[in-house]
Amino acid sequence: MKVDWEAVGQSLDAEGHAIIESVLRPAQCEALASLYARDELFRSRVVMARHGFGSGEYKYLAYPLPPLVARLREAFYPRLVPIANRWHQAMGIDVRFPPTHEEFIARCxxxxxxxxxxxxxxxxxxxxxxxxxxxxxxxxxxxxxxLLLSEPGRDFTGGEFVMTEQRPRMQSRPIVLPLRQGDAAIIAVHHRPVQGTRGPYRVNLRHGVSRVRSGHRHTAGIIFHDAA
Structure with missing residues (x-):
């Protein structure tokens, strides 16, 4: 898979998100989605309605991660480090990230x-x-x-991946990311810098999924920091 990482960085800088098409093949998507039934691979299960998070459920994988997930985490991280460090510098955040994911996880x-x-x-x-x-x-x-593991229109309808961006003293901006099966969306976790007339300032981003109208939708999330 060839990725134009310069274009990815430009999209992230401009919009807070970037889409890379066909990161996973359909067979890989189906194999990853099928892991959901194997409870021994996970450390916890969250039913969203119990916590007011929405409706549906998700499971956090346990270590050791499935090989495909581990490879994706290791492969994406070094490509994203220059962007992460550039963002922190622009936002006046002193923290910088090491070049390898292994070093960052050790820090966590x-x-x-x-x-x-x-x-x-x-x-x-x-x-x-x-x-x-x-x-x-x-x-x-x-x-x-x-990573979207199901195919819109075939496996499910509705269920769009959505984001909002809140800039100071402005109303929230809605964003819909048109993903297909196997596509990856790289998104801002919390803040991103935006260049203003007086220099960079922070905007706040959130993400979610709209209501699924029919069928079943499976997704994988690759988060690079671990949890307390």
């Missing part, structure tokens, strides 16, 4: 953030995910990856 674990955060999500008819941010502790990598 030393601070007590030792629970893995990659997850699989499952939605049925009527399910949705409220707008939220995946933070989990003091150490937060500012970008994450969402």
């Amino acid at each position: 674990h030393a601070a007590g953030q030792a629970r893995p955060t990659p997850l699989l999500l499952q939605y049925g008819e009527g399910d949705y995910n409220c707008l939220h941010q995946d933070l989990y502790g003091e150490h937060v990598f500012p970008l994450q990856v969402v």
Whole structure:
């Protein structure tokens, strides 16, 4: 798979998100989605309605991660580090990220953030995910990856991946990301810098999923920091 990482960086800088098409083949998507039934692979299960998060459920994978998930985490991280460090510099945040994911995870674990955060999500008819941010502790990598494992129009209808962006003294801007099966969306976790007339300022982003009208929707989330 060839990725124009310069274009990815430009999209992230301009919009807070970027889409990479066909990161996974259909067979890989189906194999990853099928892991949801294997409880021994997960550390916890969250039923969204119990917590006011929406409707549907998700499970956090346990260590050791499935090989495909581990490879994706390791492959994306070094490509995103230059963007993450550039964003932190622009936003006046002193923290910088090391070049390898292994080094960053060691930092998380030393601070007590030792629970893995990659997850699989499952939605049925009527399910949705409220707008939220995946933070989990003091150490937060500012970008994450969402992979759609089902095919819109065939496996489900509705269920659009959505984001909102809140700029100071302005109303929220809605964003809909048109993903197909196997596509990856790289998104801002929390803040991103925007260049203003007086220099860069921070905008706040959240993401979620609109109501699924029919069928079943499966997603994988690759979060680079671990949880406390």
